[in-house]
Amino acid sequence: MVGAGTGGSSAWTCQQIRTCVFDCSSDACVQMCAAKGTPDAQATFEALRACTAKVCTPVTDVNCACAEQCLDGGAAFAEVDACLAGAPADLICDSALCH
Secondary structure, three states, X not given: OOOXXXXXXXXXXXXXXXXXXXXXXXXXXXXXXXXXXXXXXXXHHHHHHHHHHOOOOOOOOHHHHHHHHHOOOOOOHHXXXXXXXXXXXXXXXXXXXXX
């Protein structure tokens, strides 16, 4: 799933990095996902990761990340919007993981 299609030459968007990270349980995994993004996507994701990490320890805590990125009162709404870059749907917040 996560590793599928990695042989291609297209770098990931911030949303693709974010989707990959939601399957992570370690900082090494987060770094592996982020490394697959374009430089802009990496910078945008890092802003989102840093905002989420202010509250969530570890940042891979899915319940905490969902609360910060998707639910009323979350601190990372602006960073999520930047990461989505106009995408019509948020694959993380609209998923069963965050409900």
